[in-house]
Structure formats: C-alpha cells, structure tokens
Amino acid sequence: MTVSTASRVVLTVGNAMMGDDGAGPKLYEMMMNSSIAGWEAIDGGSAPENESHRVKALRPNTLVIVDAADMGLEPGEIRLIDAESIADMFIMTTHNLPLNFLIDQLKEDIPEVFFIGIQPDVVAFAFPMTPVVSEAVDAVYQSLTRWRGEPEFEWL
Numbered sequence: 001m002t003v004s005t006a007s008r009v010v011l012t013v014g015n016a017m018m019g020d021d022g023a024g025p026k027l028y029e030m031m032m033n034s035s036i037a038g039w040e041a042i043d044g045g046s047a048p049e050n051e052s053h054r055v056k057a058l059r060p061n062t063l064v065i066v067d068a069a070d071m072g073l074e075p076g077e078i079r080l081i082d083a084e085s086i087a088d089m090f091i092m093t094t095h096n097l098p099l100n101f102l103i104d105q106l107k108e109d110i111p112e113v114f115f116i117g118i119q120p121d122v123v124a125f126a127f128p129m130t131p132v133v134s135e136a137v138d139a140v141y142q143s144l145t146r147w148r149g150e151p152e153f154e155w156l
Contacts, residue, residue, distance in 0.1 A: 006040035009060040010144065011051065013044045013067035013099070019127035020075070020120030023068040026129065026137045036144050049102050055110070062112040064151065066140055067099065068133070069117030071156055076132030077119045078139060079156040083107075086115065114151050116140060 010031065014024030024044065031041035040058055044051045048065070055063060069086075071079060086100040099115065107113050118137065121130045129137075143152050 006058045006060050008039050008062045008147070009055055009058055009064070010039055010041045011044045011048055011055055011063060011065045012041065013046075013048045013065060015046045017125060019122040019124050020118075020129055020133040021068045021123045022129050023118045023120070023133055023137050024066050026134065027066050027140055030137070030141050031144075036141075038147070039144055048099070049105075052102060052106060055106060060110055063106060063110045063114070064144070065099065065103065065113070065115045067115070067117060068120040068123065071117055071119050073119040075119050075121030075130060076136040078136050078153045079117050079119075080151050080153050081115045081117045081156045083113075083115070085156055112150075116151055116153060117156070 010027065012024035012028040014021045016022035016025040028041050028043040031039065042051050042054055069081065071081070073079065083100040083103040086098065086103070103113055103115060118133060118140070120133060146152065
C-alpha cells in the first residue's frame, strides 16, 4: 500500500449556500479547476474536523486553512490568525467545532499550520457571495501561486 504525500495542503472551510461563508469552498473549486503546483486541496465543508484524517494521511510540511471569519474588519480583508487568537477573541465561524481545537490537533503532526481568515459581509442562507469577498478569495489563490514559505498576509 502506498501512502500519498503532499508537501503543502490547503484545507478549505465553509458552506457555499451561506453567502460569504462560501469563501473556502470557492477557493477549493478554483484549485480543482486550475491546480497550483505543489499544493493539494481538501474541501473541509462545514465540519473540517471530519477531514483531519485525510490531511494527516498526506503528511504535509505545511497546512493552510482558509475560512470566512468575523474579525471585526472591513468585508474582504484577509488576515493570518494564530490559534490562540481564535480562542481568545472568540472569532466566530459557522462551524461545529471551534477551529482552534482543530488547528491544535493538526499541529501535533504538521510542522507548519497557518489559518487565513477572510472577513465576510453577508452570511445568510441562499445569499450570493459578495464581490469583495470573491475578490479576497482570488487574492488568496494568487498568493498560493507565489508561495515563499508563509502566507503574504498581515497577522491579526
């Protein structure tokens, strides 16, 4: 049995039926339609903890988790967020398990774990993604194509 490995993995998080919460799924779709050399994408949906076994099986050196997160910023702003800040600031996501728990679990096996948050504007059922958040997803995708060892976004 061969074990698949990828040096870098993106785990996208979100629900495409909930407006700007679809930021992660949009990034996943972009990566499936136009793959980025050296990156593997996994769609974590609304319960990314259910995909942690797939992430670990790839044995990446780097994991980037991307999700819409209410950080109190202008819609479409992008920030790197450390796991402690997610817990301390009680950053809101729409998912089952707080992401800091998932990040802490994944850090046990993965040397580098980054969380990229995109500030949503509208998170409501059956609403389309706002243009500013769609542009932010495009910016995250482009940043992955230019990867130089860590995300190029500011820390929150």
